[in-house]
Structures are given as C-alpha cells and as structure tokens.
Amino acid sequence: MPLLLADLASGSIKRASDGWHAVLRIQGVQHHLWLKQAPQLGAFYSAELPYDADYEIRGYASHRLWRAINGRPVGPPYHRLSAQQRERLALALRALDGYTDGASYRIIAEVLFGGKRIPERGWKTHDVRARTIRLVKAGRALVRGGYRALLRPPSRKH
Known part of the structure; x- marks a missing residue:
C-alpha cells in the first residue's frame, strides 16, 4: 500500500x-x-x-x-523512558533550577521532597542531602549536553 x-x-x-x-x-x-x-x-x-x-x-x-x-499495529517505540526515569529527569532539572537561582541544597530538598523528610539535626550526613546533590549534578550534566543520551538509547547488543 x-x-x-x-x-x-x-x-x-x-x-x-x-x-x-x-x-x-x-x-x-x-x-x-x-x-x-x-x-x-x-x-x-x-x-x-x-x-x-x-x-x-x-x-x-x-x-x-x-x-x-498498512494498517497493522505499529508496536512500541524503539526507546521509551520508564516512569522512574522521567521522574528523575524532572527532579534533576527542578533541582538545577533551584541551585541556579541560589537556593541551598536544604531548601531544594524541602521543595522537592517536603520539609517533613528533612531532619533538624544530621543534615550533613542525611541521605536526602546526598540525593539532592546528585540531582543537581545530574541536572548540570543534562544541560551540558547529556540530554543527547536520551535521544540515543543504550545499544541493544546481544
């Protein structure tokens, strides 16, 4: 056809x-x-x-x-981001936006994860702080050209 x-x-x-x-x-x-x-x-x-x-x-x-x-089912796209990957990308870009605007890691974490998850003491060693820092780094990497990796999925070597 x-x-x-x-x-x-x-x-x-x-x-x-x-x-x-x-x-x-x-x-x-x-x-x-x-x-x-x-x-x-x-x-x-x-x-x-x-x-x-x-x-x-x-x-x-x-x-x-x-x-x-030809009217047949097309099937799934070659590469689809999972819901978890999409959420992480969104968090990384939001974290970078906050960081670029001058917000501290603590403020960024409060906005992203809620103030109840942020401890009064022990912030320097808390896992949410480490996660926030990793998200800012991931956002920087995306902005520096890492977003292109989203367009070229990992190879499907057998």
Missing part, C-alpha cells in the same frame, strides 16, 4: 534547506519523514537508510511506519 499524498497532507510539511520535513500522525503515532523533493500526487516513496550509528533506530522507525501505512 503506497503512502498517499493525502497522508502527507494530513500532517505538517515544511520546506528546509536540506529538503522537505514531514510529520505524519497515523494510528495515533507520530512519524517524522525527510523527503528530497516536494511530495507529489501519485509518487511512490522508499526508505533510504545509511549504514551509520543510527541504522538500527532508523530501521526500527521505518518498519513502524510501514506497519502503520
């Missing part, structure tokens, strides 16, 4: 210096395409996948698009 111009028209298509970029929504899943030329009525499309570091990811995405076009 070919990808129809109507399918392309249902998404957003934008021209760029390197070609055309299209975002399609098929079966509730967003698919990103790059086209060398403007979409044309009656044209047939093929996937060109370079053998580079992203080949496995591109191949998986291409297969999901093919399944969607």
Whole structure:
C-alpha cells in the first residue's frame, strides 16, 4: 500500500534547506519523514537508510511506519523512558533550577521532597542531602549536553 499524498497532507510539511520535513500522525503515532523533493500526487516513496550509528533506530522507525501505512499495529517505540526515569529527569532539572537561582541544597530538598523528610539535626550526613546533590549534578550534566543520551538509547547488543 503506497503512502498517499493525502497522508502527507494530513500532517505538517515544511520546506528546509536540506529538503522537505514531514510529520505524519497515523494510528495515533507520530512519524517524522525527510523527503528530497516536494511530495507529489501519485509518487511512490522508499526508505533510504545509511549504514551509520543510527541504522538500527532508523530501521526500527521505518518498519513502524510501514506497519502503520498498512494498517497493522505499529508496536512500541524503539526507546521509551520508564516512569522512574522521567521522574528523575524532572527532579534533576527542578533541582538545577533551584541551585541556579541560589537556593541551598536544604531548601531544594524541602521543595522537592517536603520539609517533613528533612531532619533538624544530621543534615550533613542525611541521605536526602546526598540525593539532592546528585540531582543537581545530574541536572548540570543534562544541560551540558547529556540530554543527547536520551535521544540515543543504550545499544541493544546481544
């Protein structure tokens, strides 16, 4: 079953210096395409996948698009963050925001974890303090470019 111009028209298509970029929504899943030329009525499309570091990811995405076009279940995304990973990322960025605004680790911990978890004594050795410091460090790493690791999941070596 070919990808129809109507399918392309249902998404957003934008021209760029390197070609055309299209975002399609098929079966509730967003698919990103790059086209060398403007979409044309009656044209047939093929996937060109370079053998580079992203080949496995591109191949998986291409297969999901093919399944969607053919009315089959697309399956899960190549890489999905768990709820715990998403929560940690959010906490890390919130902790970094507080730190950047000049808040102490204690204040950051009170905001993130609640004041009841923060002891009056023994703060210097408390696990919540250590966790708060690790979150600030993780937030710094994300801002310094570590967020790119989220886009390239760990390899699935067998």
